[in-house]
Amino acid sequence: MGRDPLIGLVGKPSSGKSTMLNSLTDATAKTGAFPFTTIDPNKATGYLQIDCACARFGIEDRCRPNYGSCRNGKRFVPIMLLDVAGLVPGAHEGRGLGNKFLDDLRHADALIHVVDVSGTTDSEGKATAMYDSLADVEWLRGEIMRWIEGNLLEKWGSIKRRHVSTKSTSVQTIQNQFSGYGSNAAVVQRCLDRIKLVQPLELWDRTTISRMVSAFVDEKFPTILALNKIDHPNADRCIYRIWTKYEHxxxxxxxxVSEVFIKKLVKQGYVYYEEGADNIITREDDLEDLYKLKPITDERLKFRIETLRDMLFYRWTSTGVVRALQTAAKALDLIPVFSVRNVHTFTNSNTDNTVFKDCTLVKRGSSIESVVRKIMGDIPVAFIETTGGVRVSLSDTIAEKKNDILSFKLAR
Ligand SMILES: Nc1nc2c(ncn2[C@@H]2O[C@H](COP(=O)(O)OP(=O)(O)OP(=O)(O)O)[C@@H](O)[C@H]2O)c(=O)[nH]1
Ligand SMILES: [Mg+2]
Structure with a gap:
């Protein structure tokens, strides 16, 4: 993962992928209650909420990130989101819009599967009633798996011949095939370890290849489920079915759609709302007029806000979209690393007293060496320090609060 993490939004048509993208970013992707509203992928920057290092030192007032923002120790770190066209059963064989946008997903680091739990759309995104979306969770992973497996099986004969003639290891041969998915040798090795595969590649049969691909999908595309449209009165049934079968x-x-609606009300000055919060504040709630909100006079709007409170906040606590992004980041096991010039003042210059300008998300447990490469690229680094001026070794692993504030001293 040499670049910023990329989270792919996947799901059948009309499940709410583009709405989810719009809710988490400033994108205005087209949405619509009919299948294949999206054809070309939409990419936009979302912000992952994390605890900022400034809060550890009580210097929240001087925290001014170069990218994203920080409010009272809560930092919003940029993370890329990709919304692709809907997948339908049989997509790997070209059904629906087929393989094209499976290809768009190649570089995703994790996936959010947006599942429509309202029961109002069938597996192709067409309007229906009482659809059981548990089925969607099952076939979608199968499509991704068969797409990768299909690409591999197509060339298996020549892959095997080349493997034998070049005397390559299984990891080398598979990595050659999987590099297009942004994989690396360590990922492939973890897959083989995961299924305890020691048999030489030339002896793998179809079942072995399937097991390996399945492990690769789990390793390379960790997926979380966003059960979407919980505001719908019939959502409970599908939520229950999925909740009792999958890991919570x-x-x-x-x-x-509620998050998008609230963001609009915020822009119009009718409500105060912090992303991910468990309520919205209107002028009536703001007795001291802290937020200078406009009064809501339109009765229909008042009613919609009341419904939102009853059907969403009261029943489910929040719109959940912020948590969806956080859960995807957790599945990737990302932690923030703060790079500063001065590990005593946390500033980047003697003339500017603002702190913690730069923050990068890296995989927990990464070696310091890989963190240096990710942040500094090819620039030669002589040594590295963390808080208190303590030297950090390249072979150390990164850990929160231990060595997640780093200063790279350049070689002269
Ligand atoms: N009730 C409800 N409707 C939603 C929600 N999210 C999205 N929708 C509606 O579902 C429909 C489809 O939304 P889109 O965001 O276009 O869905 P999509 O998954 O991007 O669809 P394709 O681009 O066709 O694959 C639209 O009418 C949305 O307003 C939600 O949370 N609740
Ligand atoms: Mg869409």
């Missing part, structure tokens, strides 16, 4: 830590309940 990978499930988030969302109402993307």
């Amino acid at each position: 830590e990978n499930i988030v309940l969302t109402s993307a």
Whole structure:
């Protein structure tokens, strides 16, 4: 992962992927209650909420990130989101819009599967009633798997011949095939370890290849489920079906359309709302007029806000979209690293007293060497310091609060 992390939004048509993108970013991707509204992918910057290092030192007032923002120790770190066209069963064979946008997903680091739990759209995104979206969770992963497997099987004969003639290791041969998915040798090695595969590649049969591809999908595309449209009155049934079958830590309940609606009200000056919060504040709630909100006179708008409070905040706590992004980042096991010039003042210059200008997301447990490469590229670094001026070794691993504030001293 040499660049910023990329989270792909996947799901059947009309599940709410583009609405989710708009809710988490400033994008204005087209949305619509009909399949294949999106054809070409939409990419936009979202912001992952993390605890900023400035809060550890009580210097929140001087924290001014170069990218993103920081409010009272809560930092918003840029993260890329990619919204692709809807997938339908059989996509790997070219059904729907087929393989093209499976290809668009190649460089995603994690996926948010946006599942429509309202029961109002079938597996192709067409209007229906009482659809059981548990099925969507199952076939979608299968499509991704068969797409990768299909690409591999197509060339398996020549892959095998080349593997034998070049006396390559299984990791080298598979990595050659998987580099287009942004994989690396370590990822491939973890897949083989995960399924305890020691048999030489030339002896792998179809079942072995499938097991390896399945491990690769889990390793390269960790996926969380965003059960979307929870504001719909019939959502409980599908939520229950999925909740009782899948791991809870990978499930988030969302109402993307509500977040988009609230953002609009914020822009219009009718409500105060912090992304991810468990309520919205209107002029009536703001007795001291702290937020200088406009009064809501339109009865229909008042009613919509009341419904939002009853159907969403009261029942489900929040719109869930912020949590969806946080859960995807957690599945990737990302932690923030703060790079500063001066590890005593946390500033980047003697003339500017603002702190913690730069923050990069890296995989927990990465070696300091890989963190240096990610942040500094090819610039030669002589040595590295962390808080208190303590030297950090290249072979150390990165850990929160231990060595996540780093200063790179350049070689002269
Ligand atoms: N009730 C409800 N409707 C939603 C929600 N999110 C999206 N929708 C609606 O679902 C429909 C489809 O939304 P899109 O965001 O266009 O869905 P998509 O997954 O991008 O669809 P394709 O681009 O066709 O694959 C639109 O009418 C949205 O307003 C939600 O949280 N609740
Ligand atoms: Mg769309």
